[in-house]
Amino acid sequence: MNLWQxxxxxxxxxxxxxxxxxxxxxxxxxxxxxxxxxxxxGALFAIQKGAxxxxxVIQGEVKVxxxxxxxxxxxxxxxxxxxxxxxxxxPRALPxxxxxxxxxxxxxxxxxxxxxxxxxxxRIQAIVAQKGDNIPATTVKELVAVIERLPATEKEKAIExxxxxxxxxxITNIPDKLQMMIGGLSDKETTIQTLTKVEASLxxxxxxxxxxxxxxxxxxxxxxxxxxxxxxxxxxxxxxAVTLLGLDxxxxxxxxIRQGQPFSEGKLEQxxxxxxxxxxxxxxxxxxxxxxxxxxxxxxxxxxxxxxGNLHHIFIPIPIKMHEETKDWYVHISSKKKNEMLDPDxxxxxxxxxxxxxxxxxxxxFVQQKVVSISLHHSYPSMEKLVEKSALLLxxxxxxxxxxxxxxxxxxxxxxxxxxxxxxxxxxxxxxNEKGLDxxx
Numbered sequence: 044m045n046l047w048q049x050x051x052x053x054x055x056x057x058x059x060x061x062x063x064x065x066x067x068x069x070x071x072x073x074x075x076x077x078x079x080x081x082x083x084x085g086a087l088f089a090i091q092k093g094a095x096x097x098x099x100v101i102q103g104e105v106k107v108x109x110x111x112x113x114x115x116x117x118x119x120x121x122x123x124x125x126x127x128x129x130x131x132x133x134p135r136a137l138p139x140x141x142x143x144x145x146x147x148x149x150x151x152x153x154x155x156x157x158x159x160x161x162x163x164x165x166r167i168q169a170i171v172a173q174k175g176d177n178i179p180a181t182t183v184k185e186l187v188a189v190i191e192r193l194p195a196t197e198k199e200k201a202i203e204x205x206x207x208x209x210x211x212x213x214i215t216n217i218p219d220k221l222q223m224m225i226g227g228l229s230d231k232e233t234t235i236q237t238l239t240k241v242e243a244s245l246x247x248x249x250x251x252x253x254x255x256x257x258x259x260x261x262x263x264x265x266x267x268x269x270x271x272x273x274x275x276x277x278x279x280x281x282x283x284a285v286t287l288l289g290l291d292x293x294x295x296x297x298x299x300i301r302q303g304q305p306f307s308e309g310k311l312e313q314x315x316x317x318x319x320x321x322x323x324x325x326x327x328x329x330x331x332x333x334x335x336x337x338x339x340x341x342x343x344x345x346x347x348x349x350x351x352g353n354l355h356h357i358f359i360p361i362p363i364k365m366h367e368e369t370k371d372w373y374v375h376i377s378s379k380k381k382n383e384m385l386d387p388d389x390x391x392x393x394x395x396x397x398x399x400x401x402x403x404x405x406x407x408x409f410v411q412q413k414v415v416s417i418s419l420h421h422s423y424p425s426m427e428k429l430v431e432k433s434a435l436l437l438x439x440x441x442x443x444x445x446x447x448x449x450x451x452x453x454x455x456x457x458x459x460x461x462x463x464x465x466x467x468x469x470x471x472x473x474x475x476n477e478k479g480l481d482x483x484x
Contacts, residue, residue, distance in 0.1 A: 074112055074113065074114045074115075074127065075092060075112070075113060075115075076092070076110060076111070076112055076113075077090040077091060077092040077110065077111065077113055078090065078091045078092075078108070078109070078110045078111075079101070079105045079106065079107050079108065079109055079110075079111065080096070080107065080108075081107060082107055083098065083199070083470075084196065084199060084466065084467070086100050086101055086102060086123075087099075087100055088100075088101050088105065088107075090113075090124075099122070099123065099124050100121075100122075100123040100124065101113075101123065101124045101125075101126065102116075102123055102124070102125055103124075103125050103126045104126070105126050109129060110129070111126040111127070111128065111129050112126070112127045112128040112129075113125065113126055113127065114127050120455060121455070163186075163187050163190050163191055163198070163202075164183055164187050166202055167183055167186050167187065167190075167205065168183065170202075170205055170206055170209050171209055173209070182217065182218065185218040186205070186217065186218050186221065189201070189218055189221055189222055189225070190202070190205075190221075193225070193229075196466055197225070197229055197466075199466045199470075200225070200228065200229060200463075200464070200466040200469060201221065201225050203466065203469040203470055203473050204221060204224045204225065204228065204343075204469070205217075205221055206473055207224075207346055207347060207349065207473060208220050208221060208224070208346070210349070210351070211346065211349055220346075223339045223342065223343065224339075224342075224343040224346060226336070226339045226340075226343075227336070227339035227340035227341070227342060227343035227344070227463075228340065228343045228344075228463045228464045228469075229463040229464075230336065230340055230463045231463075232336075233362065233369040233370060233371050234265075234337070234340065234360070234362035234369075234371055235265060235266055235362050235363075235364055235369035236369055237333055237336055237337050237340075238262045238265060238266065238337065238362075239262075239266070240330075240333040241258075241262060241318070241321075241330075241333050241334060241337065242259065242262045242263070242266075244325065244330040244333065244334075245258060245259045245262075245321075246259075252324075254311050254317060254320050254321070255321060255324070257311060257312060257317060258314075258317040258318070258320075258321055261287050261312075261313070261314050261317060262314075264283070264287060265284070265287055265314070265362055266364060267364065268364050268365065268366075268367070269363055269364060269365055270365075271365070280363070281359075281361060281374075284361050284362060284363070285359055285361075286313070287313060287314055288313065288314050288315065288341065288344075288360065288362075289312075289313025289314050289315040289316055289317075289341075290315065290341060290344060290345050290348075290360075314337075314341070315338065315341045318334050318337055318338050318341075319338060321334055322334045322335065322338065341360075344358055344360045345358075347375070347472070347473075353379055353380075354377055354378070354379060355377070355378055355379070355380055355385065356375065356376070356377050356472070357375070357376040357377075357378075357385070358373070358374075358375050358472070359373070359374040359375070359376070360372070360373055361373070361374065365399060366399050368399075370397040371397070371463075371464075372394070372395065372396050372397065373394070373395040373464060373468060374392065374393070374394050374395075375392070375393045375394075375468075375471075375472040376390060376391070376392050377390060377391045377392075377472075378390035378391070387410065388410065388411075388412060388413055389410065389411055389412070390409075390410050391407070391408065391409050391410070392406075392407075392408040392410075393405065393406070393407050393408070393468070393471055393472055394406040394408070395464075395465060395468045400423070401421060401423045401426070402421075402422055402423060403421075403422060403465070404419060404420070404421045404423070404426075405419070405420040405421075405465075405467070405468055405471070406418075406419055406420075407419075407420070407471065410446070413445060413446045413447060414446070414447050414449050415441055415446050415447065415448050415449065416448075416449045416450045416451075416452075417448075417450070417451045417452070418451075418452045418453075418454065419451070419452065419453045419454065420454050420456050420467075421453065421454070421455065421456065422455065422456060422457060426453050427453050430451055430453055434448070434451050437451070
């Protein structure tokens with residue numbers, strides 16, 4: 044599929060912080076002192092040099108919270124750091140006893156550098172503290188237990204999910220909610236693969252109910268192979284996928300209740316409510332597990348749609364089957380509301396696509412006052428050349444729609460096999476507003 048055809052009608056300078064040493068303006072061979080403040084993923088760390096924070100790939104053993112002398116080196120993939128010497132930790136000053144000469148006042152202590160967050164418990168407490176809540180020690184222990192048993196990459200994903208839950212729901216039942224989100228958003232199976240299990244369960248029913256027949260119909264529609272040769276095909280498919288999933292079912296149900304209208308099983312037409320209905324009828328534990336797995340995944344997707352101040356964040360999962368392979372694509376839109384609609388002149392769109400040729404590509408599109416900039420994070424060797432060839436066509440297409448293309452950037456990243464929603468995508472879409480949309484918005 045032509046990547047530009049998918050994003051042509053929605054496309055914009057990426058607000059992502061670059062995973063590089065650009066912020067520190069360092070040349071290969073230079074040696075400098077910096078503190079390692081956080082391990083982000085694998086060999087990618089957050090470091091602080093004076094008042095400047097940045098991200099860097101570090102080749103060598105380091106510990107979070109320690110200072111090192113680093114040497115800047117470069118390979119075909121870019122700059123990276125090699126620790127050459129560990130800086131000894133300066134012992135903290137002990138409290139000074141009050142003496143008569145001080146007039147009863149304790150002499151001021153020398154300023155202390157705050158200790159970077161290192162443990163899962165400290166990170167959890169910091170997340171909750173940002174919301175102003177107090178979290179019971181028992182809840183902290185539960186959350187630590189939930190996160191610590193996960194693999195390293197999944198731990199980072201769980202921390203990002205916890206940030207969403209803490210902002211939206213406070214701390215009520217947060218361990219249970221977090222486990223549900225982890226189960227759904229870290230699923231090894233694609234949505235369509237799990238739907239196939241539910242379909243097999245439905246096929247065993249001799250006399251299906253109307254709701255069960257409708258569920259089978261929805262599943263079969265979602266399993267249809269897609270070609271997406273044109274923009275029109277792509278947009279039509281996305282509209283259908285969003286409608287079939289039923290992520291707005293609860294809102295529609297609450298509207299019916301407010302209006303005093305009756306609700307019947309005959310009104311079940313979307314995947315999530317149909318699954319919730321079918322869950323009450325499944326016979327075996329295996330069948331129940333498949334249905335519960337899908338409901339948890341869809342609920343996790345819903346929790347990623349949220350409001351923060353005057354910004355609205357919409358998360359759209361797109362299950363797709365192409366070339367006999369099933370994939371899950373993800374779209375995240377951040378925007379102000381304009382007349383109860385998202386404002387196309389001020390928005391950010393981040394797409395996570397798993398494409399047949401390009402493999403995993405994250406497309407970060409930013410629009411401000413009809414000026415569009417795009418950033419592509421990819422692992423496809425020839426992407427830069429393709430972008431150069433396509434940029435002029437994209438610029439002309441946007442111009443026809445009244446938009447101006449300011450930049451198209453590409454950034455290489457290692458391809459990794461992800462289970463569920465990729466953690467780097469989560470970090471981007473859940474970043475604080477000041478790291479995403481321009482403050483003027």
